[in-house]
Amino acid sequence: LKKLNLEGSYNLKELPDLSNATNLEMLDLSVCLALAELPSSIKNLHKLDVIYMDLCESLHMIPTNINLASLETMYMTGCPQLKTFPAFSTKIKRLYLVRTGVEEVPESITHCSRLLKIDLSSSRNLKSITHLPSSLQTLDLSSTDIEMIADSCIKDLQRLDHLRLCRCRKLKSLPELPASL
Template identity: 55%
Template sequence: LKKMSLSSSWYLKKLPDLSNATNLEELDLRACQNLVELPSSFSYLHKLKYLNMMGCRRLKEVPTHINLKSLELVNMYGCSRLKSFPDISTNISSLDISYTDVEELPESMTMWSRLRTLEIYKSRNLKIVTHVPINLTYLDLSETRIEKIPDDIKNVHGLQILFLGGCRKLASLPELPGSL
């Protein structure tokens, strides 16, 4: 099994044990509105590249201490009860955690050398961003409660797009990279 889509399975509350799905590369759980948690057997999905959980409104947490080495694309847009996003892979190139309750980003995110796109639009509980991943090309922090952009943003030389609209608590901007 390489691809599995359970999208719009509105009444699905939990996933089965996935420890035997070791060849799974794509998992689409989009709009599984009643899904509350991911099983700890997620740690067996070493070949998983694409995880789409957009609109899983009741999802509260993602298992910690899993290292999905192949994971590249993660979409958790609209997981409105998700309060934290753990360090589940250092190989993610695109992460969308817009419309979530995420309060802070994992510190290890600065070491995610492949991360190019980071979207946190309308994550209204996000107040602090301590570091900006160095290889970002696209960063959307619009309508968050951040008060400050980290000074190290000036070192993100490939940053081409920066959205900060509606950041009402943002008082000042640091020096920005010349790529903008």
């Protein structure tokens, strides 16, 4: 099994053990409204390349210390119950956490040396950013309640070419910008 698409399974509350789905490359759980957490067996999906979890409105827990070796893209738009930043893979390239309840970006994100894009727009619980990986090219913090972005985390992003801070009404000052912008 390479692709598992459960999109729109509104009443799905939990996933089965995924330990034997070792060839899975794509998992789509979008609009699984009742899904509250992912099973710890997700750590066995070493070939998983992309996860779609858009509009999983009840999702509040993702197992910790999961290193999905092949994961490059994660979509988690509209997961308001998700408070902690997911740590799936250090090889991730694109991370979409739009309209989530995420409260902070952990220091461990600096180890994601292939991460090119982070979209945290409309994640209203996010108040500050102090850590970002140096590989970042695109950062979107639009429509957040962000108050502070540490100078050190932005000015060192020499590959950053797209920074969106639209409608950040609580942002008190703009950080020092890299020459790449």
